[in-house]
Amino acid sequence: xxxxxxxxxxxxxxxxxxxxxxxxxxxxxxxxxxxxxRSGARPMELFDTKGFEYSNGCEVADFDPTRWQREVAVGxxxxxxxxxxxxxxxxxADAGLSSADLAGARTLIAVGTTDGxxxxxxxxxxxxxxxxxxxxxxxxxxxxxxxxxxxxxAQEFGLSQAETITIATACAAGNYAIGYGLDAIRLGEAxxxxxxxADAVCRKTFAGFYRLGTIAPEVCQPFDVDRKGILTGEGGxxxxxxxxxxxxxxxxxxxxxxxxxxxxxxxHHPVAPxxxxxxxxxxxxxxxxxxxxxxxxxxxxxxxxxAANDVTESSAIRDxxxxxxxxxxxxxxMLGHSMGAASxxxxxxxxxxxxxxxxxxxxxxxxxxxxxxxxxxxxxSVTADLRVxxxxxxxxxxxNSVVILGRYES
Amino acid sequence: MSSPARTPVIRSWSAISxxxxxxxxxxxxxxxxxxPEADPTDAFATEHGGRAAVIPSFPVRTLLGKxxxxxxxxxxxxxxxxxxxxxxxxxxxxxxxxxxxxxxxRGLVLGTTTGSAQxxxxxxxxxxxxEKPFFVDPAKFPNTVMNCAAGRAAIWFQxxxxxxxxxxxxxxxxxxxxxxxxxxxxxxxxxxxxxAAEEHSTARADLRALTDPDDTTRLGEGCAxxxxxxxxxxxxxxxxxxxxxGVRFGVARRPADAHEVLADCVRRTLHDTRVAPxxxxxxxxxxxxxxxxxxxTSVLGTDFRTHTCDDLLGDTSAAAAMFAVVAALVHAAxxxxxxxxxxxxxxxxxxxxxxxxxxxxxxxx
Numbered sequence: 001x002x003x004x005x006x007x008x009x010x011x012x013x014x015x016x017x018x019x020x021x022x023x024x025x026x027x028x029x030x031x032x033x034x035x036x037x038r039s040g041a042r043p044m045e046l047f048d049t050k051g052f053e054y055s056n057g058c059e060v061a062d063f064d065p066t067r068w069q070r071e072v073a074v075g076x077x078x079x080x081x082x083x084x085x086x087x088x089x090x091x092x093a094d095a096g097l098s099s100a101d102l103a104g105a106r107t108l109i110a111v112g113t114t115d116g117x118x119x120x121x122x123x124x125x126x127x128x129x130x131x132x133x134x135x136x137x138x139x140x141x142x143x144x145x146x147x148x149x150x151x152x153x154a155q156e157f158g159l160s161q162a163e164t165i166t167i168a169t170a171c172a173a174g175n176y177a178i179g180y181g182l183d184a185i186r187l188g189e190a191x192x193x194x195x196x197x198a199d200a201v202c203r204k205t206f207a208g209f210y211r212l213g214t215i216a217p218e219v220c221q222p223f224d225v226d227r228k229g230i231l232t233g234e235g236g237x238x239x240x241x242x243x244x245x246x247x248x249x250x251x252x253x254x255x256x257x258x259x260x261x262x263x264x265x266x267x268h269h270p271v272a273p274x275x276x277x278x279x280x281x282x283x284x285x286x287x288x289x290x291x292x293x294x295x296x297x298x299x300x301x302x303x304x305x306x307a308a309n310d311v312t313e314s315s316a317i318r319d320x321x322x323x324x325x326x327x328x329x330x331x332x333x334m335l336g337h338s339m340g341a342a343s344x345x346x347x348x349x350x351x352x353x354x355x356x357x358x359x360x361x362x363x364x365x366x367x368x369x370x371x372x373x374x375x376x377x378x379x380x381s382v383t384a385d386l387r388v389x390x391x392x393x394x395x396x397x398x399x400n401s402v403v404i405l406g407r408y409e410s
Numbered sequence: 411m412s413s414p415a416r417t418p419v420i421r422s423w424s425a426i427s428x429x430x431x432x433x434x435x436x437x438x439x440x441x442x443x444x445x446p447e448a449d450p451t452d453a454f455a456t457e458h459g460g461r462a463a464v465i466p467s468f469p470v471r472t473l474l475g476k477x478x479x480x481x482x483x484x485x486x487x488x489x490x491x492x493x494x495x496x497x498x499x500x501x502x503x504x505x506x507x508x509x510x511x512x513x514x515x516r517g518l519v520l521g522t523t524t525g526s527a528q529x530x531x532x533x534x535x536x537x538x539x540x541e542k543p544f545f546v547d548p549a550k551f552p553n554t555v556m557n558c559a560a561g562r563a564a565i566w567f568q569x570x571x572x573x574x575x576x577x578x579x580x581x582x583x584x585x586x587x588x589x590x591x592x593x594x595x596x597x598x599x600x601x602x603x604x605x606a607a608e609e610h611s612t613a614r615a616d617l618r619a620l621t622d623p624d625d626t627t628r629l630g631e632g633c634a635x636x637x638x639x640x641x642x643x644x645x646x647x648x649x650x651x652x653x654x655x656g657v658r659f660g661v662a663r664r665p666a667d668a669h670e671v672l673a674d675c676v677r678r679t680l681h682d683t684r685v686a687p688x689x690x691x692x693x694x695x696x697x698x699x700x701x702x703x704x705x706x707t708s709v710l711g712t713d714f715r716t717h718t719c720d721d722l723l724g725d726t727s728a729a730a731a732m733f734a735v736v737a738a739l740v741h742a743a744x745x746x747x748x749x750x751x752x753x754x755x756x757x758x759x760x761x762x763x764x765x766x767x768x769x770x771x772x773x774x775x
């Protein structure tokens with residue numbers, strides 16, 4: 001495979017996975033959820049939904065941060081950071097890496113997010129308008145800066161020399177973080193990257209999407225002719241990316257290889273996706289990965305389930321792949337739209353699909369929209385031999401990023 | 411992909427702050443240490459100027475035109491206007507580029523703290539104000555997402571290259587610098603506009619009063635953007651203004667550890683870039699008179715200059731480190747002692763994140 005840089009760059013593999021999601025937390029539970037086509041949809045409880053005519057979402061039920069946080073005090077950080085910390089703990093355990101291993105390597109921590117701790121800002125406003133809130137405004141305000149999402153991960157593992165970055169490229173942020181980790185390792189500037197995304201549901205974002213008419217009343221039905229929009233979701237997804245030589249030297253189990261990624265900007269509209277630029281982004285990713293369209297076995301779509309996204313995205317995919325379009329699924333049918341965590345959880349799903357030889361389904365599917373015309377593997381997962389998988393992330397602001405994962409072959 | 415640059419070079423810059431609009435206002439302001447008078451017809455400057463170091467005159471509709479400016483929040487307008495000053499070459503005229511944009515291949519990387527806290531909190535407040543919680547202004551919703559400013563600037567000037575928003579408070583400018591550097595080294599972009607922006611607002615002042623009630627520093631605001639490219643430069647760019655030798659980061663577990671973590675970060679950066687402590691010409695902290703200066707002194711001794719910005723610009727938070735980069739360029743051009751030597755930019759954020767960058771100013775021919 002070419003690396004886009006004259007063949008000198010280091011190969012990068014995925015050695016750890018840490019999913020925290022509405023359909024399962026930890027690799028085993030999340031894998032079971034994907035295989036079973038589990039739905040995370042239920043009435044939301046994290047904020048007051050009184051006055052909205054419908055308010056299903058995909059919250060991480062019964063999330064207990066005290067299970068994961070050993071160093072950073074639970075009360076010092078907001079829910080999105082708690083997801084990032086839990087996901088990082090799960091991912092490093094899955095990779096068999098201790099804090100000492102991370103401290104002894106050049107470690108990058110990149111966490112993508114849409115809203116950061118906007119939930120805390122919401123609650124400060126609630127306090128201001130005289131509603132009862134459990135925490136003091138001082139406590140909530142300290143949790144707000146988004147740099148905490150990545151800095152707290154370094155603090156949790158005691159990594160005073162780590163490079164941390166929070167990437168705030170909205171709903172594609174998980175892929176941006178994975179791409180950043182890939183580049184840092186390829187350039188020889190990091191050996192290990194903990195990267196992915198985290199977000200918590202919040203009133204602000206729910207109200208905004210609701211006002212735009214993009215919230216589904218009950219379930220998310222990507223590519224379905226009767227689709228009605230997104231369900232807001234939440235969670236965290238962290239992947240351990242590692243230089244291949246480092247992974248081999250310590251005998252690590254390799255889930256998949258990161259073959260490449262692409263990123264570009266629509267420069268077109270604040271919120272609407274733009275077909276031509278999405279297609280360009282896919283081409284950039286394939287080129288970076290040294291992969292031809294015919295070699296791609298599966299696409300994990302951004303697949304929000306809105307009228308505009310699914311047609312635009314599937315048309316862009318068709319622009320690149322023509323009639324030989326790979327099966328194209330949307331994990332958001334199960335997970336809802338977990339915002340900055342979405343493409344990170346998608347990438348974790350892709351790695352597990354490659355490793356375990358199956359395709360996660362698009363659930364809640366009855367009739368495929370002829371304008372989308374994708375084989376979205378409706379309702380039930382299927383076994384499949386996957387060598388190369390594409391994971392899409394598209395965002396407000398025209399921030400596109402596509403990651404290409406492959407089966408590791410020595 | 412093009413052949414990647416080895417040592418990225420800063421070629422040009424622009425800025426907007428309490429010193430005014432554009433490079434000339436910043437050059438003279440940084441060198442004379444004099445602040446311009448506020449424009450009495452500017453409502454925002456009149457309202458906030460007594461308490462904070464705000465832009466003396468920021469006529470958004472005059473600068474950016476009337477089309478499409480109504481829904482822009484302040485930080486977005488700041489970013490669009492500053493990026494515009496750089497790409498048009500005229501800070502006072504930043505009309506949008508159409509489809510045949512001359513900068514379509516440019517990347518844009520923008521640092522932030524939390525986007526616009528004011529936009530986010532106003533939007534949430536509107537869910538409690540009306541008869542229904544969804545009686546909100548849909549045109550304002552994009553402003554509540556942190557990548558709004560970078561996305562709008564991309565639309566304004568048709569910037570279709572890599573576009574990223576990085577959140578890191580006072581360290582954000584250094585994150586933006588490193589993110590941009592890697593885009594160039596990997597060949598994902600040949601030229602990147604790299605900046606950081608922070609707006610002043612009531613919400614920001616209120617949040618600081620909650621987190622740091624004892625901090626009496628004047629809050630400031632602004633945006634600084636540098637254009638970064640490969641060492642060969644463009645057709646008319648000449649050698650450029652400064653090389654970016656290296657950027658490094660660290661994280662302190664507790665505020666009390668920040669001094670040692672930053673000192674270690676500076677030592678690592680000097681070592682990795684093969685710069686001797688005696689080669690450092692000047693230190694430009696994101697915040698003056700405290701931990702950053704002590705940490706740098708513990709590594710370098712005392713034989714270097716210190717150039718501060720925050721005493722002039724106020725606490726510009728996410729934009730602080732990028733203003734320090736700009737100040738390094740301005741002071742290096744005026745100081746014979748800078749020739750062939752190194753500028754050290756540092757930052758410490760309340761989250762515990764620290765960072766530093768080493769720049770080598772290039773001789774201006």
